[in-house]
Amino acid sequence: MTVIQKNEPDVQSGHPASLHGEAVPVTRLYKRRWLIVFLFSSYSLCNSFQWIQYGIINNIFMRFYNVDTFTIDWMSMIYMLTYIPLIFPVTWLLDKRGLRVIALVATAMNCAGTWIKVTSARPDLFGVTMLGQLTVSVAQVFILGMPSRIASVWFGSGEVSTACSIGVFGNQLGIAIGFLVPPILVPNVEDMDELAHHIRVMFYITAGVATLLFILVVMVFQERPEIPPTQAQAAARLIPPESYSYTASIMRLLRNRPFILLIITYGLNVGCFYAVSTLLNRMIIEHYPGEEVNAGRIGLTIVIAGMVGSLICGIWLDKSKTYKQTTLAVYLMSFLGMLVYAFTLSLGHLWVVFITAGALGFFMTGYLPLGFEFAVELTYPESEGTSSGLLNCSAQVFGIIFTICQGKIMDALGTLAGNIFLCVFLLIGTIMTGFIKSDLRRQRANQLERTAAAAKRSDVLDYGTTTPFIQQHSDL
Structure with a gap:
């Protein structure tokens, strides 16, 4: 059912209420908003699946392409590397051309990359498969910054956090499928021709899904609703495009101290x-040899638990608006979860690893939409795509550093030392989160707009009822 939030109409004109010529904005929620966010989640899923599809069967691809483990690690890290230089031109394009153009480019590049990989299922074509992975990694740059923008443009103020969580949900589900499906579709068989067949089947399935999603985006994806969903969005539409400066916006964000702290944490x-995701196969195989399928299932457990955490946190934020408190609590639990996971990994019981990994995933993966929404609150009215882009850029930089460093530490000192290395930085991040000032600008703007709109409606109604009385008793 379509939800409409609008002001009392003027009795004579039928238009939204106005006072002294100043119109009170009309807002409306469309059912199509759910289709838009679920379509975005679907193509985000398809892209994020490919991020981990090599790493979770690291040992199989090493043997198939005759490359070392660090080279296969780069099949995941290439996603992080391409993001860093491309995020600024992509967020500029998002601000200038809007959501539909970004969605079309993302799905087109994702589709092209999957078909390049279809042709690479031969041991002598590692360069081709790297080209395909590079192409889909570029598509990812057009995807990661969109959840908060879609939530703001399409959803009401009481559901933006839930909508953002659904947007991130697709990315997380794709990672979960990326952990689960490749070990099943590509078993660790000795015959190279049979192995090539299994790899080709996986690539064909991915390409088929990516092609279908590209067609759906072309046919269905819409730039924005005709009528804005919130008073804040109505006000944002009144800002002339020529008055917006992308460079000035970046500079304002970099002078926002709470946001800078959030970028780091x-x-x-x-x-x-x-x-953890990139190196999971290596961790599990070291302590549980031959358990490639269970390594994928543990990765699946991490992400599924995180998806539940994301949705719970999104619903909680919409109800409570306690952005800093929730973010700090989830961050602390991420640190504790990582600590428990580090010390239980080598106990020799896979069921224990499933439980501790699930607890870690619930909080660590559940943190992703919290960061997006907290950033939008701290930086309003700046572009959601720009703030999300800076957050993701920080994540990619630290992701490359941590993956390389943890991998080297694991090679030299073992998995426990590598995981303790990550625990130290999670503790630092928890402490820094406590120092972030909770300046909820978007909530304040929406409240001010609602108060002003209510006051205008009241003035209009008062004006409409008192004027006839004055006219009738003008002789007094």
């Missing part, structure tokens, strides 16, 4: 998640 947390 977000990067530390998500960078740790990237490192």
Whole structure:
């Protein structure tokens, strides 16, 4: 059912109420908003699946392409590397051309990359598969900054956090499928021709899904609703495009101290998640040889638990608006979860690893939409795409650093030392989060707009009822 939030109409004109010529903005929520966010989640899923599809069967691809483990690690880290230089031109394009153009480019590049990889299922074509992975990694740059923008442009003020969580949900589900499906589709068989067949099947399935999603985006994805969903969005539409400066926006964000702290803490947390995900196969195989499928299932457990955490946190934020308190609590639990995971990994019981990894994922992965929404609150009315882009850029930088460093530490000192390395930085991030000032600008703007709109409606109604009385008793 379509929800409409609008002001009392003027009795004579039928238009929104106005006072002294100043119109009170009309807002409306469209059912299509759910289709838009679910379509975005779907193509985000397809892209994030490919991020981890090599790393979770690291040992199989090493043997197939005859490359070392660090080279296969780069099949995941290339996602992080391409993001860093491209995020600024992409967020500029998002601000200038809007959501639909970004969605079309993202799905087109994702589709092209999957078909390049279809042709690479031969041991002598590692360069081709790297080209395909590079292409889909560029598509990811057009995806990661969109959840908070879609939530703000399409959803009401009481559901933006839930909508953002659904947007991030697709990315997390894709990672979960990336952990689960490749070990099943590509078993560790000795015959190279049979192995090539299994790899080709996986690539064909991915390409088929990516092609379908590209067609759906072309046909269905819409730039924005005709009528804005919130008073804040209505006010944002009144700002002339020529008055917006992308460079000035970046500079304002970099002078926002609470946001700078959030950039660092977000990067530390998500960078740790990237490192754990990329190196998960190596960790599990070291302590549980031959358990490639269970390594994928443990990765699935991490992300599924995180998806539940994301949705719970999103709903909680919409109800409570306690952005800093929730972010700090989840960050602290991420640190404790990582600590427990580090010390239980080598106990020799896979069921224990499933439980501790699930607890870690619930909080660490559940933190992702919290960071996005807290950033939008701290930086309003700046572009959601720009603030999200800076957060993700920090995450990619720390992700590359942590993945390389943890991998080297694991090679030299073992998995426990590598995981303790990550625990140290999660503790630092928890402490820094406590120092972030909770300046909820978007909430304040929406409240001010609602108060002003209520006052205008009241004035209009008072004006409409008192004028006839004055006219009738003008002889007094």
